[in-house]
Amino acid sequence: xxxxxxxxxxxxxxxxxxxxxxxxxxxxxxxxxxxxxxxxxxxxxxxxxxxxxxxxxxxxxxxxxxxxxxxxxxxxxxx
Numbered sequence: 625x626x627x628x629x630x631x632x633x634x635x636x637x638x639x640x641x642x643x644x645x646x647x648x649x650x651x652x653x654x655x656x657x658x659x660x661x662x663x664x665x666x667x668x669x670x671x672x673x674x675x676x677x678x679x680x681x682x683x684x685x686x687x688x689x690x691x692x693x694x695x696x697x698x699x700x701x702x703x
Contacts, residue, residue, distance in 0.1 A: 632702045638665060639695040641688075650692045659683070662694045669698050 640658040644650035662683050672678055686693040 634700045634702070636698050636700075637695055638662070638669070638698065639693055642692045642694070643690065644688075644692050645690045655692060655694075658692075658694050662696065666696050669696075 640662050642650045642654045642658050663678060666672070666678060666682055667674065667676075670678075682696055684695050686695065
């Protein structure tokens, strides 16, 4: 009889998309708002308190043609 296990992993990508149309790009105030909300959601997802720092690479920023995207990923494993 084979001895192994299996699992299913569901990955969820959480994104905040800030418009950055040319010629002016994204407004810093809008990036700050999205960043604050993304950080709060990251803390909630991983059970990190408000006073604890989060890892510097927890949130990722991506440039699209007409947007700045802030994101993080969560995973859920099932047997």
